[in-house]
Amino acid sequence: MVASTHDADREILQRNEEVCSGRIVPDVITALDNHDMAVLWISPNEEWRTIRKALNTYLIHQHKLNTLRDLRQNVVEGMLEFLRESGRKKVAVDIGKLSFAVALNQMSNTCLSLNMTSYKSDDIGGFKTAVKTLMEVDGKFNMADIFPVLKPLDPQNIRRQAKVAYDWFDRVTTGFISERLKHRMSSLERFGDMLDSLLDYS
Secondary structure, X not given: OOOOOHHHHHHHHHHOHHHHOOOOOOHHHXXXXXXXXXXXXXXXXXXXXXXXXXXXXXXXXXXXXHHOHXXXXXXXXXXXXXXXXXXXXXXXXXXXXXXXXXXXHHHHHHHXXXXXXXXXXXXXXXXXXXXXXXXXXXXXXXXXXXXXXHOOOOOOOHHHHHHHHHHHHHHHHHHHHHXXXXXXXXXXXXXXXXXXXXXXXX
């Protein structure tokens, strides 16, 4: 859509913002059971603004990030210690695996106040597989997006592959939330991370 006049701009951006800002949801995304609640894909309505406000407040706000800086610093120190130990033992380090583990632990410490993986273990495999699967299927050309009549058939098996990865993430996420709810019911000290904040918000 192209607005050729100031009046047309005003009509689009001020009076018909929600209608003109709708998002086309790729078929692969519908593998998510709750894709219609994802901030990336719902229309910019009041619900979307509420979710975005919560994310801005509890995830990417500078003050919130600063309060959790020590947790992220611990991840870096853990990585450096792992590299020193590997050097002393003259053991080769898989840089790709290490980089993924550091990024994963940085994110998990911001959101959950814990490391999701150890630099020495192979339990990172599940995360790498799920992320790789989603990156591949989300980037594939999907005939069902061009010809909607094909969506029920999923002719390229894209949605089914995505569902396996999404379901894996759902199980992991549900486990973390359940553990945190048990922690809160025990009246133990709060972590003060994003998960605590979002549980308060909800």
